Amino acid sequence: MKTKMKKMMMLAVAAVLMLSLAACSGKSSNSKEPSNLDEAVAMYQELMEQENQIFAKNKKLWEKVFMEADKGMTLQEDGKNYGEFLLDTIESAKDKFTEDELKTLKSGAEEIKKIEEKLTMLEEKYPKVAEKAKENGSTSCKDGSASVPADSGNMDEFPAFEGKDLDGKKVSSKKLFSGNKVTVINFWFTTCKPCVGELKDMEALNKKLMKKGGEVVGVNAYTLDGDKKAIADAKKLLEKKGVSYKNIWFKSDSAAGKLTSGMYSFPTTYVIDSKGKVVGKPIVGSITSDEQKKALNDLIEQAMK
Structure with missing residues (x-):
């Protein structure tokens, strides 16, 4: 491996x-x-x-x-x-x-x-x-110590990429972002419990965004470089969860691939505007709580202005 x-x-x-x-x-x-x-x-x-x-x-x-x-x-x-x-x-x-x-x-x-x-x-x-x-709860304790490290999120533009979805159809970042008013990119992997736990929430969010000219896109970290077994496992799980939104992969040595490989907390969610700009800081952790949902929705609204 x-x-x-x-x-x-x-x-x-x-x-x-x-x-x-x-x-x-x-x-x-x-x-x-x-x-x-x-x-x-x-x-x-x-x-x-x-x-x-x-x-x-x-x-x-x-x-x-x-x-x-x-x-x-x-x-x-x-x-x-x-x-x-x-x-x-x-x-x-x-x-x-x-x-x-x-x-x-x-x-x-x-x-x-x-x-x-x-x-x-x-x-x-x-x-x-x-x-x-x-x-x-919150991401920090009363004494101010962080219970989960925060992503620095210091990135103006999301790395450009040429990838494919899990069915083998080509996907380019330029067409993806310019074709949407907002794109929510959710990084996850198949054996990550909180990642799997939020899939239904991401599916519901995607249905809302589709009506507004946006969409959710998943990136399963195991599927980098088109790993066939990882893609099959991901498709099986997504089908079971009733997930219809696009999931994509790209090469691990690309800028987007290096971003994925260097990520230390999953799930992590980025909000991208129509110009490919990263809006605010990424949401680290699942978006199943009201607090996380609000934080994500605020970024989406900001991206669509």
């Missing part, structure tokens, strides 16, 4: 951490069963922080899991516990770890499996708990 793709696998750890945008250390324990939505939200956030800490404690080891797993790692499916997904991934790369490392990784994955079971219970009992947990 190429080095650039191994680098992408490392980002899976960062993607999991993106789920904890609201989580900060020092929260009190809340082990009793919640009796209302507010208590459920507090418990949800605490559980996400626990999951975050499992990855943070052995960050290098988890990065190695995703590096060694290669593209053969199991596709994260709806309804499958994320802990089970991690256990499958660890099993697929077990020959790359020592006995002690495997013990640590499997123990962590088992803990995450239990946490995910509790999160699922909360989501079933309180359908709005995940959304509320994200709304109540």
Whole structure:
């Protein structure tokens, strides 16, 4: 597997951490069963922080899991516990770890499996708990320390590219941007849980933008250079999610490809105007919360002025 793709696998750890945008250390324990939505939200956030800490404690080891797993790692499916997904991934790369490392990784994955079971219970009992947990949080803790690094976003124009969509049709940045009043480019990858979680929101946004002369375009980081297996996996998932908007790829050694390979947080979303100019800073993290949706919508309105 190429080095650039191994680098992408490392980002899976960062993607999991993106789920904890609201989580900060020092929260009190809340082990009793919640009796209302507010208590459920507090418990949800605490559980996400626990999951975050499992990855943070052995960050290098988890990065190695995703590096060694290669593209053969199991596709994260709806309804499958994320802990089970991690256990499958660890099993697929077990020959790359020592006995002690495997013990640590499997123990962590088992803990995450239990946490995910509790999160699922909360989501079933309180359908709005995940959304509320994200709304109540922010990208920084009360002490001012960032829970997720912010993208500098210092880029005036989006890199020009000549690429293709997942069906092999040619796509050029010049025609794409000039043909739209606004283009929302969403960077994601197939095994990124928060990326997959926002696909339906991106589909809904695309339908709204199409009526206004704009569109959403996805860039799956695994599909760079037209990787056939990655494209097949992406198409399978997009079809399952009912996603109709265009997804594209370009060469990894192009400027747009280097932007994708150098990205450290997924999902990340850029807003581009009709002249190919980047509007504001990219939205780092999923846009499923009201706060993120507002930030994205503000940029879209700015682009269409």
